[in-house]
Amino acid sequence: MRLNRHPLNPIFLPDPTSTWENYNVFNPAVIIHDGLFHMFYRAQGLDWISRIGYAFSQDGVHWNRSKEPLLSPSGPHDARGLEDPRVSEIDGQFYMAYTAYASEYYGEGMPSHFGGGVFPMIATSSNLLTWKTLGPIVSGEDNKDHLLFPRKINGRYVAFHRRPPNIWLAESEDMRTWPEKRMRPLFGPRPDNGWDSKRVGSGGVPIETEEGWLVLYHGYNPDHVYRLGVCLLDLDNPEKVINRPKECIFEPKELWELRGDVPNVVFSCANPVHEGTVFVYYGAADHVIGLATVDLQELLDFAKNSH
Numbered sequence: 001m002r003l004n005r006h007p008l009n010p011i012f013l014p015d016p017t018s019t020w021e022n023y024n025v026f027n028p029a030v031i032i033h034d035g036l037f038h039m040f041y042r043a044q045g046l047d048w049i050s051r052i053g054y055a056f057s058q059d060g061v062h063w064n065r066s067k068e069p070l071l072s073p074s075g076p077h078d079a080r081g082l083e084d085p086r087v088s089e090i091d092g093q094f095y096m097a098y099t100a101y102a103s104e105y106y107g108e109g110m111p112s113h114f115g116g117g118v119f120p121m122i123a124t125s126s127n128l129l130t131w132k133t134l135g136p137i138v139s140g141e142d143n144k145d146h147l148l149f150p151r152k153i154n155g156r157y158v159a160f161h162r163r164p165p166n167i168w169l170a171e172s173e174d175m176r177t178w179p180e181k182r183m184r185p186l187f188g189p190r191p192d193n194g195w196d197s198k199r200v201g202s203g204g205v206p207i208e209t210e211e212g213w214l215v216l217y218h219g220y221n222p223d224h225v226y227r228l229g230v231c232l233l234d235l236d237n238p239e240k241v242i243n244r245p246k247e248c249i250f251e252p253k254e255l256w257e258l259r260g261d262v263p264n265v266v267f268s269c270a271n272p273v274h275e276g277t278v279f280v281y282y283g284a285a286d287h288v289i290g291l292a293t294v295d296l297q298e299l300l301d302f303a304k305n306s307h
């Protein structure tokens with residue numbers, strides 16, 4: 001199984017003339033809507049605070065970016081940044097899952113980064129440009145890598161989230177309350193010293209196919225190398241893992257994936273499908289943005305058949 005790196009990689013770089021995105025741009029959400037690719041990317045200036053930038057593209061490769069950030073910290077709950085957006089469209093409305101990285105002494109969130117709490121937030125928009133925050137899925141714990149499935153399942157909204165080191169599922173009737181009784185682990189690291197033996201977390205929004213939900217996810221090993229894997233979940237009951245191939249599908253190889261702000265990282269929050277091709281956007285070494293593509297059917301066959 002092979003993802004093909006785009007020849008123009010890295011396709012999106014920090015802007016050295018900016019104050020807020022001159023250091024790192026990475027881990028973008030990308031959604032295709034009305035014939036355009038819309039990118040929401042995590043950007044850092046020298047203050048190392050993450051803001052969400054916006055860019056659009058006709059081909060998914062060449063981008064026009066906004067001069068100003070789309071979303072910036074607005075209070076103590078996200079004073080140290082908004083990280084790792086994932087955007088879903090559900091019934092014509094858009095939802096962004098992002099991690100709010102709180103100020104040093106705010107809230108009961110367990111510090112997953114030194115000194116700060118994190119909150120798995122959801123915001124909503126009808127036009128992709130103005131966003132309203134609804135709130136966190138949970139609070140008071142180290143929890144991120146959440147996203148929303150692109151449609152309701154059995155009448156409820158469904159989300160991934162991450163209680164380390166496992167990926168979890170959650171359900172909600174209204175997108176605001178996510179009852180504990182409807183949360184359950186999906187899967188965790190594999191105890192084999194392999195590529196996903198330490199921690200796993202979600203990738204981009206799951207792709208609906210006739211065979212099941214095609215899910216890309218990230219994992220890392222004791223050497224802290226971030227790679228991508230794939231699995232297939234049951235359409236009506238995503239708690240049921242139909243297959244989870246052992247082999248990873250993508251790993252750091254290029255110099256700009258091996259060296260950057262954090263070495264040896266490919267980390268994806270977006271895998272939109274365009275004309276039968278999966279566009280996997282990824283943060284490389286927490287510094288630049290890369291694109292790798294794969295034929296949807298080929299990826300699905302691998303997810304279904306490889307053990």
Ligand code: BMA
Nearest residue numbers: 027083084262265267283286
């Ligand atoms: C994870 C997330 C990502 C980041 C990755 C590698 O925990 O915080 O934002 O890309 O680590 O540093």
